[in-house]
Amino acid sequence: MKQDDINSFIERNLKNFSVNSTGWNDLIRQMLFELAVGGWNMKNDVFGKEKFGELRCSLYSENEELNVTLKIITDKYLKLSQKTCEICGGEGKIRTISSWQTTLCLSHFLDQKPMIEIDNDLNISHNKKTVLNIQDIIKAEVEFDLQTLELYTKASLDSDESFSFSSQNPNYYLLLKTIPDHLFSDDVRENISDLFRNLKDCEICGYKALHENSCLRCYNEEWEDSKGHGEKSDYIKDCQMDIFIDEDDFEKYFKNDRSFEKVIDHQILFTYNDLNEYEKLLF
Numbered sequence: 098m099k100q101d102d103i104n105s106f107i108e109r110n111l112k113n114f115s116v117n118s119t120g121w122n123d124l125i126r127q128m129l130f131e132l133a134v135g136g137w138n139m140k141n142d143v144f145g146k147e148k149f150g151e152l153r154c155s156l157y158s159e160n161e162e163l164n165v166t167l168k169i170i171t172d173k174y175l176k177l178s179q180k181t182c183e184i185c186g187g188e189g190k191i192r193t194i195s196s197w198q199t200t201l202c203l204s205h206f207l208d209q210k211p212m213i214e215i216d217n218d219l220n221i222s223h224n225k226k227t228v229l230n231i232q233d234i235i236k237a238e239v240e241f242d243l244q245t246l247e248l249y250t251k252a253s254l255d256s257d258e259s260f261s262f263s264s265q266n267p268n269y270y271l272l273l274k275t276i277p278d279h280l281f282s283d284d285v286r287e288n289i290s291d292l293f294r295n296l297k298d299c300e301i302c303g304y305k306a307l308h309e310n311s312c313l314r315c316y317n318e319e320w321e322d323s324k325g326h327g328e329k330s331d332y333i334k335d336c337q338m339d340i341f342i343d344e345d346d347f348e349k350y351f352k353n354d355r356s357f358e359k360v361i362d363h364q365i366l367f368t369y370n371d372l373n374e375y376e377k378l379l380f
């Protein structure tokens with residue numbers, strides 16, 4: 098089999114793949130190479146696409162034996178694509194970003210996640226872009242559950258638009274705390290000050306972020322016997338190990354969150370042995 102023929106087969110078919118970026122190009126090239134040496138008739142085009150963060154390619158041949166080979170090859174690359182960043186080709190994993198599944202490395206994942214920052218001059222930035230200054234806000238609204246914040250400047254109010262922020266983003270509660278009280282309506286102002294005044298220490302993550310019985314920082318529920326959480330110390334241990342292992346990179350995303358104070362004397366309940374055992378169960 099001529100290398101040149103394989104190469105032109107690969108280059109011709111690379112553009113038949115509907116993918117989000119160029120990170121999978123090497124994978125697709127390798128797959129096409131394997132298909133060529135595996136017996137695929139190179140006169141026929143190969144098509145594929147990204148779906149749910151995976152490289153999908155379905156091929157069919159009337160030759161049953163060849164069909165098995167094709168399936169083995171496409172399955173192999175589907176599995177490899179689940180671990181390869183679609184943007185850069187680096188080591189990645191399947192992530193959910195605003196309900197879409199996509200395979201990204203840590204840094205491209207963090208790039209896609211909204212980030213709120215407030216600087217010393219009270220500029221608010223969203224996704225690294227300065228969007229407004231706190232001093233220019235003339236009205237603030239928040240939904241009843243305090244999970245979404247809408248801010249208005251004179252110009253935005255005139256055009257009936259607002260700047261919207263969600264509690265799922267780091268520094269949301271810092272922002273909520275920093276917005277001057279008088280910009281909110283009376284009932285909302287009460288709700289917000291109640292929330293911050295009544296925060297309790299979270300024994301799991303070690304932030305003063307426990308609101309009613311769930312934590313606004315680590316999203317874990319407070320231990321409760323009636324909820325079937327089991328032994329208290331085991332429950333806290335398991336939750337703490339989940340935070341440490343950080344399988345979904347949530348902690349890395351929230352690394353620069355300044356919304357909540359750290360609890361003094363926070364206790365880590367798990368030991369090295371606990372972690373070892375726990376990881377064996379998980380992986």
Ligand SMILES: [Zn+2]
Nearest residue numbers: 182185202205
């Ligand atoms: Zn990447």
Ligand SMILES: [Zn+2]
Nearest residue numbers: 299302312315
């Ligand atoms: Zn917590």
